[in-house]
Amino acid sequence: MASRGINKVILVGNLGNDPEIRYTANGGAIANLSIATSEQWKDRNSGEMREKTEWHRVVIFGKLAEIAGEYLRKGSQVYLEGKLQTRKWQDQQGQDKYTTEVIVDINGVMQMLGGGAGGRSGGDNYQQQSSQQNYGQQQNYGQQGQQNQGGFNQNQGGGQQSAPQQDSGFSDNFDDDIPF
Amino acid sequence: MASRGINKVILVGNLGNDPEIRYTANGGAIANLSIATSEQWKDRNSGEMREKTEWHRVVIFGKLAEIAGEYLRKGSQVYLEGKLQTRKWQDQQGQDKYTTEVIVDINGVMQMLGGGAGGRSGGDNYQQQSSQQNYGQQQNYGQQGQQNQGGFNQNQGGGQQSAPQQDSGFSDNFDDDIPF
Amino acid sequence: MASRGINKVILVGNLGNDPEIRYTANGGAIANLSIATSEQWKDRNSGEMREKTEWHRVVIFGKLAEIAGEYLRKGSQVYLEGKLQTRKWQDQQGQDKYTTEVIVDINGVMQMLGGGAGGRSGGDNYQQQSSQQNYGQQQNYGQQGQQNQGGFNQNQGGGQQSAPQQDSGFSDNFDDDIPF
Amino acid sequence: MASRGINKVILVGNLGNDPEIRYTANGGAIANLSIATSEQWKDRNSGEMREKTEWHRVVIFGKLAEIAGEYLRKGSQVYLEGKLQTRKWQDQQGQDKYTTEVIVDINGVMQMLGGGAGGRSGGDNYQQQSSQQNYGQQQNYGQQGQQNQGGFNQNQGGGQQSAPQQDSGFSDNFDDDIPF
DNA sequence: TTTT
DNA sequence: TTTT
Numbered sequence: 001m002a003s004r005g006i007n008k009v010i011l012v013g014n015l016g017n018d019p020e021i022r023y024t025a026n027g028g029a030i031a032n033l034s035i036a037t038s039e040q041w042k043d044r045n046s047g048e049m050r051e052k053t054e055w056h057r058v059v060i061f062g063k064l065a066e067i068a069g070e071y072l073r074k075g076s077q078v079y080l081e082g083k084l085q086t087r088k089w090q091d092q093q094g095q096d097k098y099t100t101e102v103i104v105d106i107n108g109v110m111q112m113l114g115g116g117a118g119g120r121s122g123g124d125n126y127q128q129q130s131s132q133q134n135y136g137q138q139q140n141y142g143q144q145g146q147q148n149q150g151g152f153n154q155n156q157g158g159g160q161q162s163a164p165q166q167d168s169g170f171s172d173n174f175d176d177d178i179p180f
Numbered sequence: 181m182a183s184r185g186i187n188k189v190i191l192v193g194n195l196g197n198d199p200e201i202r203y204t205a206n207g208g209a210i211a212n213l214s215i216a217t218s219e220q221w222k223d224r225n226s227g228e229m230r231e232k233t234e235w236h237r238v239v240i241f242g243k244l245a246e247i248a249g250e251y252l253r254k255g256s257q258v259y260l261e262g263k264l265q266t267r268k269w270q271d272q273q274g275q276d277k278y279t280t281e282v283i284v285d286i287n288g289v290m291q292m293l294g295g296g297a298g299g300r301s302g303g304d305n306y307q308q309q310s311s312q313q314n315y316g317q318q319q320n321y322g323q324q325g326q327q328n329q330g331g332f333n334q335n336q337g338g339g340q341q342s343a344p345q346q347d348s349g350f351s352d353n354f355d356d357d358i359p360f
Numbered sequence: 361m362a363s364r365g366i367n368k369v370i371l372v373g374n375l376g377n378d379p380e381i382r383y384t385a386n387g388g389a390i391a392n393l394s395i396a397t398s399e400q401w402k403d404r405n406s407g408e409m410r411e412k413t414e415w416h417r418v419v420i421f422g423k424l425a426e427i428a429g430e431y432l433r434k435g436s437q438v439y440l441e442g443k444l445q446t447r448k449w450q451d452q453q454g455q456d457k458y459t460t461e462v463i464v465d466i467n468g469v470m471q472m473l474g475g476g477a478g479g480r481s482g483g484d485n486y487q488q489q490s491s492q493q494n495y496g497q498q499q500n501y502g503q504q505g506q507q508n509q510g511g512f513n514q515n516q517g518g519g520q521q522s523a524p525q526q527d528s529g530f531s532d533n534f535d536d537d538i539p540f
Numbered sequence: 541m542a543s544r545g546i547n548k549v550i551l552v553g554n555l556g557n558d559p560e561i562r563y564t565a566n567g568g569a570i571a572n573l574s575i576a577t578s579e580q581w582k583d584r585n586s587g588e589m590r591e592k593t594e595w596h597r598v599v600i601f602g603k604l605a606e607i608a609g610e611y612l613r614k615g616s617q618v619y620l621e622g623k624l625q626t627r628k629w630q631d632q633q634g635q636d637k638y639t640t641e642v643i644v645d646i647n648g649v650m651q652m653l654g655g656g657a658g659g660r661s662g663g664d665n666y667q668q669q670s671s672q673q674n675y676g677q678q679q680n681y682g683q684q685g686q687q688n689q690g691g692f693n694q695n696q697g698g699g700q701q702s703a704p705q706q707d708s709g710f711s712d713n714f715d716d717d718i719p720f
Numbered sequence: 721t722t723t724t
Numbered sequence: 725t726t727t728t
Contacts, residue, residue: 003665004727005373005397006619006651007414009444010190012259012291012305012366037365054367054445077294079192079259079546084369084444085414086460100446100460107667111192111546114257114294125192125543127647183485184723185553185577186439186471187594189624192546217545234547234625259366264549264624265594266640280626280640287487291366305363307467370550372619372651372665376725396726415725435726437654439552439619471552474617474654485552556721576722595721615722654727 007083009102011056012113013037015076019060021069031065033058033072035080035102058082060104064126071112079125081109187263189282191236192293193217195256199240201249211245213238213252215260215282238262240284244306251292259305261289367443369462371416372473373397375436379420381429391425393418393432395440395462418442420464424488431472439485441469547623549642551596552653553577555616559600561609571605573598573612575620575642598622600644604666611652619665621649 013035020032038053058080060068072078082104089097104110111125193215200212218233238260240248252258262284269277284290291305373395380392398413418440420428432438442464449457464470471485553575560572578593598620600608612618622644629637644650651665 003397003399003651003667005665006370006439006621006649007373007397007399007416008370010366010368010370012192012293014365037363037367039363039365039367054443056367056444079366081546083414084416084460084462095455097457098459100444102444109546111543113192125545127543183471183487183577183579185485186441186469186550186619187553187577187579187596188550190546190548190550194545217543217547219543219545219547234623236547236624259546261366263594264596264640264642275635277637278639280624282624289366291363305365307363372552372653374726374728376727394725398727400728411728413726437727473552554722554724556723574721578723580724591724593722617723 009080009082009084011035011037011058011078011080011082011102013056013078013080015072015074015078016055017074019068019072021065028062029065029069031060031068033060033068033078033080035078057099057101058104059101060108060110062106062128064104064108064110064128067126068110077113079109079111079113080104083107189260189262189264191215191217191238191258191260191282193236193258193260195252195254195258196235197254199248199252201245208242209245209249211240211248213240213248213258213260215258237279237281238284239281240288240290242286242308244284244288244290244308247306248290257293259289259291259293260284263287369440369442369444371395371397371418371438371440371462373416373438373440375432375434375438376415378434379428379432381425388422389425389429391420391428393420393428393438393440395438417459417461418464419461420468420470422466422488424464424468424470424486427486428470437473439469439471439473440464443467549620549622549624551575551577551598551618551620551622551642553596553618553620555612555614555618556595558614559608559612561605568602569605569609571600571608571612573600573608573618573620575618597639597641598644599641600648600650602646602668604644604648604650604668607666608650617653619649619651619653620644623647 016034016036022030022032024030035056035058036053037056038051040049040051042048043050060080060082068078080102082102084100085103086098086100089099091097106128109125109127196214196216202210202212204210215236215238216233217236218231220229220231222228223230240260240262260282262282264280265283266278266280269279271277286308289305289307376394376396382390382392384390395416395418396413397416398411400409400411402408403410420440420442428438440462442462444460445463446458446460449459451457466488469485469487556574556576562570562572564570575596575598576593577596578591580589580591582588583590600620600622608618620642622642624640625643626638626640629639631637646668649665649667
């Protein structure tokens with residue numbers, strides 16, 4: 001997982017809608033969130049307060065996606081840490097379009113924050129651990145040996161299926177299942 | 181304000197106590213916060229969940245300190261962005277002691293988050309300096325106008341006194357007023 | 361400048377091209393950068409190393425834009441801190457297009473890093489506004505004149521005492537004082 | 541690895557000395573770094589430039605520690621991402637002492653940056669992956685005991701399939717594959 | 721103790 | 725289009 005560069009996004013905002021959850025052929029969860037952050041300032045001419053809201057498209061993978069689907073609702077406040085990714089696609093007219101999203105994958109962080117409309121108050125922070133490229137490796141986490149058994153798979157869900165499934169999902173069916 | 185290096189801390193946590201507010205001779209506010217962040221994990225041997233709480237000493241200056249004093253309470257959840265700073269001091273026995281704090285000054289960010297015990301739900305994000313007054317400008321950039329006159333002082337409080345006061349406080353009475 | 365939410369991007373990457381600099385009618389500088397970050401990983405099936413590069417559109421305002429134009433070149437490595445912003449525009453066919461950019465404005469941070477193709481090694485970190493030590497400078501913000509018209513130029517380089525003083529230091533003596 | 545709160549430190553700075561590397565009984569590497577970040581500003585009274593350097597104690601675990609030991613030198617510039625941790629200890633007089641460190645563990649990030657005195661220019665970013673299961677371990681680092689004795693070696697280099705495989709890739713072919 |  |  002060596003990389004040249006840092007590509008990090010940190011958002012604290014509220015969901016504009018309930019999360020949209022879908023699954024890859026391999027059972028990996030993917031959650032799409034629309035997150036609002038807003039800024040207010042006093043207009044220098046009118047002296048009135050103005051506000052601008054920025055909407056962020058967030059795509060969450062794996063266990064975090066499941067948690068998002070279960071606990072986040074329209075209005076929920078959430079902390080998210082991910083990376084920027086731009087994907088190209090064609091609309092119905094065959095026109096090239098580009099969409100930039102915040103990807104919260106196995107390296108990302110999600111923390112539910114209190115006070116959202118639909119959210120549970122308080123909230124836990126989940127970190128998927130390990131990195132996107134390591135999927136294959138995570139697969140075996142806790143499978144043998146003593147150490148850390150119960151490590152990843154427990155965090156990630158049931159019977160060490162979760163991460164692996166997801167991984168397969170990503171590598172095998174990525175093109176078909178995920179629209180970016 | 182050129183600098184070599186980046187020194188940034190980002191915390192999301194809860195106050196262990198009400199903020200302690202004090203003022204410099206020049207009226208600048210200083211807030212001391214004790215912030216808890218905690219981590220949970222499953223012990224690999226026992227399989228039990230374990231938890232560790234880390235306590236952070238946070239020192240906030242200026243307008244943000246005033247806001248902290250007014251709106252944050254024991255239990256409040258808050259987002260903070262500041263920098264690390266270690267100061268040396270002597271205890272009563274003349275022993276050297278070092279304390280590392282997270283400094284949230286004019287470059288820092290504070291955002292109250294919903295759901296804290298004492299906190300107001302929801303919460304606004306305050307950034308001490310500059311900034312958002314200029315957002316309108318960015319949109320208009322190049323359009324001019326007299327915009328943002330009164331910029332900083334408006335952000336910082338009344339009659340452009342705030343930041344200046346604070347500034348004086350820091351430069352003139354720093355040694356006397358602030359114990360680090 | 362209260363806001364609900366945090367919208368923060370941190371990038372460390374290399375410029376794909378020389379910065380493109382332009383100026384507003386009021387003399388405010390704007391720099392457009394194309395920044396690459398890349399990830400490498402070992403493919404779990406083939407065992408081969410794979411790499412994916414992400415390109416980021418970065419727009420820098422004000423004094424930082426001037427510094428970028430002067431010191432950054434194709435290949436330079438840079439640390440950037442800004443916010444996400446998506447703008448809508450129409451192409452020649454009148455089709456709606458959306459572009460997401462990383463905005464490095466008066467709240468942003470830029471630090472040149474050593475080792476880039478075109479960059480000088482070493483490098484200083486510039487933060488557009490103030491910092492704790494700059495209190496005195498901020499002091500005068502908005503106090504007189506048409507300051508800050510034209511977006512950033514006044515905050516950052518105009519005739520004021522405050523930030524400008526500091527800025528003058530940078531803009532006037534940059535070549536002499538700063539070794540990169 | 542659920543947690544309440546975010547505890548994140550981001551540093552870009554230079555090493556004041558060569559890294560100090562040690563190993564746990566289980567072969568896990570631990571690197572201690574002393575990292576400088578500095579700020580400059582123009583004194584508002586004297587008009588002179590002033591500078592303040594902050595020194596950060598950084599403790600790196602696991603594979604990243606090995607890489608630090610191999611590639612970082614006094615003067616090297618590095619990007620680090622970790623968490624704050626304060627530990628209590630007694631000096632020879634039995635006095636309680638507290639030391640706050642930046643912990644770069646399996647959730648941390650390290651990226652070597654170009655231009656350092658001892659560093660090779662360029663540099664790759666390493667992310668250890670995986671997570672908080674290791675927190676308990678960090679407490680024991682170097683002391684051994686049973687838990688995570690060896691710190692990360694199990695996660696990162698022991699007999700497991702998962703992460704270790706990946707790690708092997710890096711440790712075995714590092715010199716050949718990675719050009720820094 | 722670094723770096724500029 | 726960068727970098728390694």
